[in-house]
Each structure stands twice: as structure tokens, then as C-alpha cells.
Amino acid sequence: MKITWLGHSAFLIEGSKTIVIDPFISGNPKASGDTGTIPKLDYVLITHDHEDHMGDSFDLANRDNAMVVAIHEISQLASEKGLRSEGMNIGGSLHFEGLKVHMTTAVHSANLGREAGFVVEMDGKFIYHAGDTGVFTDMVIIGDSFPLDLALLPIGDRYTMGPKSAARAVRMLSPKKVVPMHFETFPLLHGKPDDFQNFVGDASEVVILKPGENLNI
Ligand code: NI
Numbered sequence: 001m002k003i004t005w006l007g008h009s010a011f012l013i014e015g016s017k018t019i020v021i022d023p024f025i026s027g028n029p030k031a032s033g034d035t036g037t038i039p040k041l042d043y044v045l046i047t048h049d050h051e052d053h054m055g056d057s058f059d060l061a062n063r064d065n066a067m068v069v070a071i072h073e074i075s076q077l078a079s080e081k082g083l084r085s086e087g088m089n090i091g092g093s094l095h096f097e098g099l100k101v102h103m104t105t106a107v108h109s110a111n112l113g114r115e116a117g118f119v120v121e122m123d124g125k126f127i128y129h130a131g132d133t134g135v136f137t138d139m140v141i142i143g144d145s146f147p148l149d150l151a152l153l154p155i156g157d158r159y160t161m162g163p164k165s166a167a168r169a170v171r172m173l174s175p176k177k178v179v180p181m182h183f184e185t186f187p188l189l190h191g192k193p194d195d196f197q198n199f200v201g202d203a204s205e206v207v208i209l210k211p212g213e214n215l216n217i
């Protein structure tokens with residue numbers, strides 16, 4: 001399965017289904033390309049309604065007639081706009097053909113519904129996208145519940161975990177690999193991936209990507 005970092009918190013996951021999470025491309029100074037470079041999508045997952053996460057979500061869902069998966073209130077808005085959408089909430093799971101999506105707690109803010117994270121289960125792999133969040137002890141439950149092959153964690157500080165608290169998150173989640181996100185897009189997001197790697201040590205394999213780069217799991 002191929003996971004491509006599109007910049008900020010946006011990831012493209014290509015397995016038996018093609019999924020994008022938090023596709024903030026237009027107006028993103030560190031985006032790896034324009035939305036035209038994103039392949040045809042089956043699912044668009046949104047962690048919360050801040051603009052740097054909603055981004056191009058609805059436009060991409062509309063382009064590909066893809067299914068929007070988000071918290072109930074965002075899903076309702078998507079439906080009102082004529083998009084295909086399935087709503088859910090914290091602690092719940094949605095089972096699609098070839099894909100399971102589990103919605104997890106996040107500790108942040110949101111205007112619509114509330115903030116969340118996702119565990120994506122596809123082709124026997126488990127990927128955790130934390131959304132925007134501070135570190136929280138219930139990450140132990142996420143780590144216990146899912147054998148995470150990959151965790152995508154914000155490290156930019158100020159609005160989310162910084163490098164040190166994200167390293168604490170890694171020790172609770174026990175993912176095989178971890179990719180830092182939500183840093184350096186804007187100067188305020190000053191957390192450094194090298195610091196994160198040093199704090200994590202040998203607790204997990206840290207993979208530092210540049211926007212547009214990918215890894216396989
Ligand atoms: Ni946010």
C-alpha cells in the first residue's frame with residue numbers, strides 16, 4: 001500500500017481503494033501539486049472543519065463522486081451540497097467494501113461537530129491519522145485496539161502536539177512506523193521533524209517525508 005504526503009495533514013492512501021485524508025491543497029504553500037495530480041478517489045476523509053483540513057475535500061468528492069466520511073455534522077453539510085456522504089462519531093466504525101474506518105478522539109477545537117482522528121483499515125493494514133490534537137492518554141486505547149502499521153502525527157506545536165509530546169504519543173500508540181505532519185506549512189508551526197525523531201528514539205521507525213514523497217507499508 002502506498003501512502004503519499006501531499007503536505008500539511010493531507011495524505012493519499014492507495015490500496016484496493018483510493019483515499020485522501022484532509023486534502024488541503026489549494027492555498028497550501030507547501031502542497032506538492034495541484035488537485036489535478038490527485039488520482040480518482042473513492043473516499044474523502046475529513047478530521048475536522050478547520051480550513052487547513054477541509055481544504056479541497058468537497059471539490060474533490062464532487063469531482064470523483066467520492067464518498068465523504070466525516071463526523072455527523074460535516075457529513076450533513078456534505079449531503080446538503082449534494083455529495084455522497086456517510087456520517088459517524090467518536091468511537092464508531094464504518095464498514096465499506098474493502099475498507100473500515102474507525103473514528104477516534106482528538107483534543108483540539110472545531111466549528112462543526114467536533115474534532116476527530118481516524119484509523120483506516122484496508123488490505124490488512126492499519127493507519128492512524130491523528131488529525132489536529134494534543135497528546136491524550138486514551139491514545140493507549142487506540143494503540144491497544146489496533147495493531148498500527150503507520151501513525152500520522154502532528155508535530156508543528158502551537159495548535160497541536162509538538163515534537164516532544166508527539167513522541168509521548170508514539171510510546172502510547174506503538175506504531176511500526178510514524179510520519180510527522182502539520183509542521184512548517186506556516187512559520188507558526190515551528191516543530192522540527194529532526195527533534196521529533198530524536199525524542200522518539202527507537203520506539204518506532206520515524207519516516208520524515210517531504211511533500212510529494214511516499215512510503216510503502
Ligand atoms: Ni485544526
Ligand code: MN
Nearest residue numbers: 050052053132
Ligand atoms: Mn490544522
